[in-house]
Amino acid sequence: MPRPGAAAPAPTNGDYSVEGALGTALASLPQAVLVIDVAGVIRFVNSAGEQLFDSSAQHLCGQRLDVLIPGDSTVCTLVFQALEHRSPVSEYGTVLESLRTGTRTVTAQVSPLVDRSGGVVLSLMEHTLAMKIGQQLAHRNAARSVTAMAALLAHEIKNPLSGIRGAAQLLETSAAPEDRTLTQLICDEADRIVKLVDRMEVFTDQRPLERDPVNIHQVMEHVRRVAENGFARHVRFTERYDPSLPPVWGHRDQLIQVFLNLVKNAAEACPQDTAEITLTTSYQHGIRVQLPGSGTMMNLPLVVTVQDNGEGIPEDLRPHLFDPFVTTKRTGSGLGLALVAKIISDHGGVIEFDSQPRRTVFKVMLPIVHTRAPALAWADLPGKSTEQ
The missing domain is CATH 3.30.450.20 (PAS domain)
Structure with a gap:
């Protein structure tokens, strides 16, 4: 210039x-x-x-x-x-x-x-504000806060709950029939809290992530099959995959967990009669992000998006969407997206979203395997072709 x-x-x-x-x-x-x-x-x-x-x-x-x-x-x-x-x-x-x-x-x-x-x-x-949150990798801080909270809850709550439940069971043996519903309520609520703490304990796992070359299309195909045979029977899926993508450098089971969570959220947000989810993979040259606390830039060329035609995310929740206990569901725990953020963070990736009525897109950017190994592509799947 x-x-x-x-x-x-x-x-x-x-x-x-x-x-x-x-x-x-x-x-x-x-x-x-x-x-x-x-x-x-x-x-x-x-x-x-x-x-x-x-x-x-x-x-x-x-x-x-x-x-x-x-x-x-x-x-x-x-x-x-x-x-x-x-x-x-x-x-x-x-x-x-x-x-x-x-x-x-x-x-x-x-x-x-x-x-x-x-x-x-x-x-x-x-x-947008949501993208700025992604750019600053603020979800890493959210994951850390959940990690600290989970460790505290595991030690300080589960043991007392065990004692409370045991005491309630002893009371039940001598309680009048009309009072046993109350002791059973105590046991049920104690069990519910223990399950919540158990879910949070996954955040306390600080072991180094075991990574291997992962075919992202095999991950997405597995997620789609699980969804179509379970919570997303009402959804019409569209797949737009780049057949030439190299492998992701990641943990297969954790990546499945990420995209199952995103697809489940998308399915629940879609209208029952006209539900549509579009799954897309692409390679975008030169996408780089700065690692927190350093000037090091990491390349994240592999992009996966999950798009739905739901009502969109409420404006007031968007700045805090990856924080723990933030949810739009009446019965939700609000830990799903916090866990997604932690897994993507552990992979060195970035997640962001854009939401408007009838079009919400979650975009995940991930590192690839830096080798000359042949690409593991959509066409490698049984019965699939590059014309999908």
């Missing part, structure tokens, strides 16, 4: 014209999209880009990107890398700062144009 002070070429349509269906599609996208030429000059901005930079496309086109935002910013660096190496790059949770935008947290993705112009397409997706 040219340094500040270089003359910017005059705006021109030429190879950068965006017309017809493509122009309509770009204009309709919720994220800001800019087309930038080999000189670093903005040639196209969609309506979301106009809103982000608080300026019209007519004013923005013809400006160099490094004049609009600092030339040493992460976004400009990504654009420069894509222009130089002709390969897609992205950055998850980077700060975009300028006089026009203020300070915002965005996911930046840059892809080379497939024509001969040599330009790139820059996409800037501003993080």
Whole structure:
């Protein structure tokens, strides 16, 4: 990208014209999209880009990107890398700062144009509050808080409960018939609390995670079969899988637990008569997140999404969705998503969500196996093909 002070070429349509269906599609996208030429000059901005930079496309086109935002910013660096190496790059949770935008947290993705112009397409997706929680990996703190609470409960509650239950059983032997319902109530409630504590004890397991190469499509196929034969008989599933994905570096059973939980939540949120869940896998080049407490960046290219057509997550619950005991269910414990967050955190991954009426999407980003081993793909499953 040219340094500040270089003359910017005059705006021109030429190879950068965006017309017809493509122009309509770009204009309709919720994220800001800019087309930038080999000189670093903005040639196209969609309506979301106009809103982000608080300026019209007519004013923005013809400006160099490094004049609009600092030339040493992460976004400009990504654009420069894509222009130089002709390969897609992205950055998850980077700060975009300028006089026009203020300070915002965005996911930046840059892809080379497939024509001969040599330009790139820059996409800037501003993080919602839920995405910011994911970007900051706040769910790791939620998992830690549950871990501490579970350890405390296991030691300080289960033993007294055992004594209370034993005393109630002794009282029941000498109690009048009309009073035995009360002693039985004491026993039932003690058992219920013990079960809750048992569920929380899984958070106290701090042993290193045993990982192996895992075929994510085998995981998702197992989850779908379990769901269709149990809690999701009323759901119509759609699968959109990338058949060329490499293995995930993870723990198969724990990944099954994650996606079973997400699919169960989705099924319960869907309308009974028109329930739809879409399962998607994809590979997104260059997605990186910063590990907490360090400047180390981890690549998380494998993306799995679970989308439903339910009513959406209430606005007031979204900032706390991965916290323990937060639930929209009358009989729920509120530990499911906290456990999901812990497992994804243990895998070094990230989970985020976007929710609106009739479209809630949970997105899980995971590391892959860094070997030259053949990909374990959807096509490897019996009876499956890459045309699904």
